[in-house]
């Protein structure tokens with residue numbers, strides 16, 4: 001089994017990101033770069049990390065009107081990250097616009113098409129936080145509803161917490177990639193994450209990819225932490 005862990009490198013410092021990714025090569029399956037990194041280092045920063053030869057997940061969680069999201073996705077498609085994200089709550093038309101642009105632009109520039117993932121309900125949101133933003137029902141019901149909409153839009157995968165992954169595995173197409181953050185080994189702190197599980201538990205629930213940040217990046221020895229997780233997963 002290939003290593004399912006993408007390490008979330010959440011920093012604005014490109015030298016730190018490159019050094020960290022280099023030290024984790026072979027110990028994780030890929031590197032996730034997000035808004036924090038992109039807002040400072042932009043496309044050149046993404047190319048620099050991609051140049052290390054590890055799969056890159058560009059997590060921008062796009063959420064705007066369809067035309068604006070399609071415009072942003074055009075730039076993302078040219079960078080050809082392995083995976084990228086949009087928010088499912090942007091709606092069906094927005095998700096369709098994003099997916100169509102990702103495929104069209106990749107074909108136009110002759111690069112591999114990025115897999116577009118729809119984020120359902122963030123792992124930092126619990127039932128009370130969801131009620132406060134005006135969503136009725138349970139987190140699980142809302143995640144399932146957004147997953148259904150995302151599949152109608154033709155997305156390649158979904159991001160959900162480990163607590164919904166088994167239900168989504170039973171609901172969605174078998175090709176749909178299920179990406180799960182909110183992962184905490186027993187020896188790591190939860191921090192701001194609410195809906196969490198250990199790496200092995202999340203895999204057992206049906207997660208294809210595990211996104212893990214601070215348990216690795218915040219460890220005194222990130223390579224040792226990544227190795228420990230790989231050993232726990234048996235990869």
Ligand SMILES: O=C(O)c1cc(=O)[nH]c(=O)n1[C@@H]1O[C@H](COP(=O)(O)O)[C@@H](O)[C@H]1O
Nearest residue numbers: 008059121122123159181182211212213214
């Ligand atoms: O799309 C994501 O990757 C994501 C979705 C979500 O619901 N929750 C979530 O934590 N993430 C990302 O996953 C990473 C988790 O990092 P840690 O909490 O440090 O393990 C961060 O980069 C988040 O931006």
